Amino acid sequence: MNLKQLxxxxxxxxxLIGALVLASAGVWAFCxxxxxxxxxxxxxxxxxxxxxxxxxxDLSDPVGPKWFEEMVRDITALGGVAVVTLTAVIAVVxxxxxxxxxxxxxxxxxxxxxxxxxxxxxxxxxxxxxxLTPHGSYVYTRSFPSGHAMVAxxxxxxxxxxxxxxxxxxxxxxxxxxxxxGLTIAIGASRVYLGVHWPTDVLAGWxxxxxxxxGCWAVxxxxxxxxxxxxxxxxxxxxD
Numbered sequence: 662m663n664l665k666q667l668x669x670x671x672x673x674x675x676x677l678i679g680a681l682v683l684a685s686a687g688v689w690a691f692c693x694x695x696x697x698x699x700x701x702x703x704x705x706x707x708x709x710x711x712x713x714x715x716x717x718x719d720l721s722d723p724v725g726p727k728w729f730e731e732m733v734r735d736i737t738a739l740g741g742v743a744v745v746t747l748t749a750v751i752a753v754v755x756x757x758x759x760x761x762x763x764x765x766x767x768x769x770x771x772x773x774x775x776x777x778x779x780x781x782x783x784x785x786x787x788x789x790x791x792x793l794t795p796h797g798s799y800v801y802t803r804s805f806p807s808g809h810a811m812v813a814x815x816x817x818x819x820x821x822x823x824x825x826x827x828x829x830x831x832x833x834x835x836x837x838x839x840x841x842x843g844l845t846i847a848i849g850a851s852r853v854y855l856g857v858h859w860p861t862d863v864l865a866g867w868x869x870x871x872x873x874x875x876g877c878w879a880v881x882x883x884x885x886x887x888x889x890x891x892x893x894x895x896x897x898x899x900x901d
Contacts, residue, residue, distance in 0.1 A: 771819040
């Protein structure tokens, strides 16, 4: 892409400008939340919100019936490494077979980048998990930012954005994006309900993952418009 054409492309695509503005807002929100967490100013609010989701007489019991607790565990699994990886592999292979190879490469890069960013920031901030209540799900990494919230945002929002570029009806585009946003919100909220994350962990994960996904969507849009070409090997020509 010729850099001289970038301003003209942005002006002709207001959604691109909006995506970049929202991505910048996501980065700013993450930095603000991280600052609050590092200084310890968010701890009391985090503590109150975690305890509000627990039975006051038995902190091992989340509020709500048992069937709801089990449903939340099912939802939180959608943001786990196994499910996200399986979903990513299926989506990338689907796009590759559909001969949408640039989109497949872009989606793969978005997902791998999201995983690496999540684990890197966990190691950097090294925040302990909540210890106010028994955990409703097994955990083995640090707390900030929420990996489930961030990876879900990176994976499902990126996937929704890429698929939305492949369909024509505007209603279907909005449906795909709405499903992606709904999954991201539900997965993040489930982590607080199960007591394995502070609310600020989830907010930071949404902010960082959303910013990453929006950036990837902007690139996907430019690829769709033919403004960017991702080098991939062309399929071999069929023999006569």
